[in-house]
Amino acid sequence: MSEPHGVREYLLAFADDEHLMGQQHTEWIGIAPFLEEDLAVSSIGQDELGHAALLYELVLDLEGVEATDPALDALAFGRPSDDYRCCHLVEYTTSDWAEALVRHWVYDTFEAMRWKLVAGSSLPKLASVARKALQEEAFHCRHADALLDKLLAAPEARKRILEALEVVGPLVTGLCEPVEGEAEAIRTGVAAGSTTDLLAPLQQAAEERFGAAPVNSLLDHGQNRRTTRSADFEPLLARMREVFDYDPEAIW
Amino acid sequence: MTRSWATMEDFEAFLDDGGLVEADDPMPDAYRQAVFAFIEMHANSELMGGLTERDWIPKTPGLRHKMAVLAKTQDEIGHGHLLYMVAADLGVKTRVEMLEDLFAGRSRFHNVFHYRAVTWGDQVAIAFLVDAAALISQQAVFKNCSYGPYKRILRRIIAEEGFHMRLGEDRMLRIAEGTDRQRLMFQESLNRWFWPALQLFGPDSESDDVLLRWHIKSERNEVLRDRWVQRFVPMLQSYGFTIPAPDMRWDAVRHRWDVGSIDWEPLKRTLAQGGPDSSRRIREAADNWSRTAWVRAALSDNGAAANGAGNGSTSTGGS
Numbered sequence: 083m084s085e086p087h088g089v090r091e092y093l094l095a096f097a098d099d100e101h102l103m104g105q106q107h108t109e110w111i112g113i114a115p116f117l118e119e120d121l122a123v124s125s126i127g128q129d130e131l132g133h134a135a136l137l138y139e140l141v142l143d144l145e146g147v148e149a150t151d152p153a154l155d156a157l158a159f160g161r162p163s164d165d166y167r168c169c170h171l172v173e174y175t176t177s178d179w180a181e182a183l184v185r186h187w188v189y190d191t192f193e194a195m196r197w198k199l200v201a202g203s204s205l206p207k208l209a210s211v212a213r214k215a216l217q218e219e220a221f222h223c224r225h226a227d228a229l230l231d232k233l234l235a236a237p238e239a240r241k242r243i244l245e246a247l248e249v250v251g252p253l254v255t256g257l258c259e260p261v262e263g264e265a266e267a268i269r270t271g272v273a274a275g276s277t278t279d280l281l282a283p284l285q286q287a288a289e290e291r292f293g294a295a296p297v298n299s300l301l302d303h304g305q306n307r308r309t310t311r312s313a314d315f316e317p318l319l320a321r322m323r324e325v326f327d328y329d330p331e332a333i334w
Numbered sequence: 335m336t337r338s339w340a341t342m343e344d345f346e347a348f349l350d351d352g353g354l355v356e357a358d359d360p361m362p363d364a365y366r367q368a369v370f371a372f373i374e375m376h377a378n379s380e381l382m383g384g385l386t387e388r389d390w391i392p393k394t395p396g397l398r399h400k401m402a403v404l405a406k407t408q409d410e411i412g413h414g415h416l417l418y419m420v421a422a423d424l425g426v427k428t429r430v431e432m433l434e435d436l437f438a439g440r441s442r443f444h445n446v447f448h449y450r451a452v453t454w455g456d457q458v459a460i461a462f463l464v465d466a467a468a469l470i471s472q473q474a475v476f477k478n479c480s481y482g483p484y485k486r487i488l489r490r491i492i493a494e495e496g497f498h499m500r501l502g503e504d505r506m507l508r509i510a511e512g513t514d515r516q517r518l519m520f521q522e523s524l525n526r527w528f529w530p531a532l533q534l535f536g537p538d539s540e541s542d543d544v545l546l547r548w549h550i551k552s553e554r555n556e557v558l559r560d561r562w563v564q565r566f567v568p569m570l571q572s573y574g575f576t577i578p579a580p581d582m583r584w585d586a587v588r589h590r591w592d593v594g595s596i597d598w599e600p601l602k603r604t605l606a607q608g609g610p611d612s613s614r615r616i617r618e619a620a621d622n623w624s625r626t627a628w629v630r631a632a633l634s635d636n637g638a639a640a641n642g643a644g645n646g647s648t649s650t651g652g653s
Contacts, residue, residue, distance in 0.1 A: 233632050
């Protein structure tokens with residue numbers, strides 16, 4: 083595997099996670115439990131999609147392609163399924179708000195740690211994106227924590243949150259699972275360490291948060307270095323591509 | 335400073351003089367009810383507008399495009415949020431009561447949000463034609479609005495709506511300059527949305543309309559409707575789209591487009607909650623509201639204000 087290919091794959095995994103997580107937030111706009119929460123998901127969704135756009139731009143930089151809207155969208159929406167490198171946690175489609183909230187907490191807690199790994203990246207643009215993203219992640223984590231502080235203190239809500247953790251928890255290991263290309267990214271200084279090493283601190287944070295370890299780190303989730311897609315992926319991508327597919331020649 | 339008006343005549347003279355009523359003023363009850371109903375409908379419409387658009391937000395074609403749409407949506411929900419607070423301060427209903435009335439089908443929202451957006455073209459038609467109609471109405475209310483808290487909120491809403499309209503216009507232009515399939519999609523959307531958007535202004539104002547007399551509205555419905563027609567009919571035609579109004583003609587004497595006679599039956603049915611998508615829309619909103627009731631219950635048990643409950647007092651004022 084050539085060097086740029088490894089870095090490309092590393093950046094794609096990060097970008098795809100951000101893209102799909104942002105996408106999942108958009109599904110809650112208008113039907114969140116209260117208006118302030120509708121506002122929060124619109125805002126957090128925008129941030130995550132923004133991170134995805136910047137990361138896809140870095141991939142285009144590596145390829146020497148100008149980051150026009152069509153080039154960016156071809157990368158974000160137009161790849162064959164087996165070229166995506168997202169984890170199954172962000173593919174997971176749910177209409178349960180407790181599950182969405184637990185995923186939001188897990189994802190953003192992990193994401194803040196993940197950005198720190200690239201804050202001193204040998205790719206200057208990635209380092210600068212990381213600095214901006216870390217500020218936003220502090221807000222995202224505070225948002226999820228503030229809700230969980232209150233909900234975990236109320237018995238009925240606590241029960242629902244812990245049930246949601248049972249569903250979301252098994253997907254957490256896959257979130258930390260790196261792509262094959264990560265080794266190249268670390269060797270070339272693009273990233274300071276492996277996302278595998280984030281699993282232990284993430285588990286510890288989850289234990290402190292929920293009072294229960296949500297994951298079994300030995301579980302094999304069949305992601306196979308993020309090269310396989312879960313059952314939720316195809317319908318989700320089809321939904322995201324619906325307008326593009328209506329007329330492949332069109333610019334919207 | 336507490337003010338009061340001995341008679342309705344005094345109050346109306348104050349309004350005619352350009353006076354601004356504040357939330358803690360002892361306003362006549364009929365005025366309070368009229369202002370409340372107007373703002374409640376505006377707030378409901380911002381919220382139901384979001385629900386109309388939400389079917390297509392996750393399908394927005396393009397990553398940066400979707401970010402722009404989310405920014406707009408965030409503004410719209412923010413408007414609903416502010417408007418519910420302004421309405422609640424009038425002490426007629428709390429925010430929760432307003433939402434529950436909305437989800438029970440007991441209160442009103444704009445006719446256009448009783449229709450379903452069935453294609454992406456509809457989403458663009460809403461962002462362009464409907465938002466423009468709403469903006470024209472809001473500008474007219476803002477110009478001479480006698481209720482201070484509403485007037486101040488409208489200043490901000492109008493500024494943001496201006497950006498939204500430009501976004502809608504930009505998306506319409508891409509389609510107008512696009513492929514045959516895109517243009518066909520938008521023409522079909524125009525066929526569906528032209529008349530509902532036009533009817534957003536309502537039928538001609540009655541001569542004794544209290545909303546006009548009390549300077550809640552500043553211009554008659556037919557004047558605003560005509561402003562929208564004169565602006566959008568030529569624009570859409572210049573991009574080669576057909577206005578779905580067979581009787582429409584150019585009045586060479588008045589130098590104006592005349593859309594012909596308007597069938598108001600769809601509007602009457604819609605406002606009686608019998609619109610094309612009313613029952614689905616309200617049922618889904620109610621289902622979603624009840625499915626997350628546990629969240630609001632837990633937050634209010636904790637004494638949190640996040641669910642917006644209990645803001646029913648008139649004493650907060652609107653300085």
